[in-house]
Amino acid sequence: MPEVCRYLYWGPFDEEGSRASVAAKAARTTLRESGDVLQFAVVVRETGTLVGDVTFVLTSREHRQGGIGYVFDPAHTGRGYATEASRALLELAFEQLRLHRVQAELDGRNTASARLLERLGMRREGHLRENEFLDGEWSDEVVYAMLAREWHAQQGR
DSSP: OTTTTTTSSSOOOOHHHHHHHHHHHHHOOOOOSTTOEEEEEEEOTTTOOEEEEEEEEEEETTTTEEEEEEEEOGGGTTSSHHHHHHHHHHHIIIIISOOSEEEEEEETTOHHHHHHHHHTTOEEEEEEEEEEEETTEEEEEEEEEEEHHHHHHHTTO
């Protein structure tokens, strides 16, 4: 669906591209080295409906940093699925992996995504003007991040 890819750095895949993408994602099962990626399907427990996916990247093992991302079907927004799934990624980062910092980047036009990151307690750190050429036009990129101590303070520790 083009509306799902509106703010992404890639366009919609055809069937062959979708199959290749799913196969590549399914083959990734560990976070050991810088650059390793895990992607998780987000499914409604009661119905089994796939509503989106979330991504975690171990951006730097040495510097204990990671990144998060997400894509959700617009038909299923506003129900808290993205918030719950993204919070689980932050818990993975700060509780299991003991990372120092987690970052998320988004298209500056994507105000819904910015609100989600703010609900998670992430802080807006940067605004890069016209640094991405998406869908035939220059677009801003916005950077959000959270430190481990901010996560722990939010959890009451």
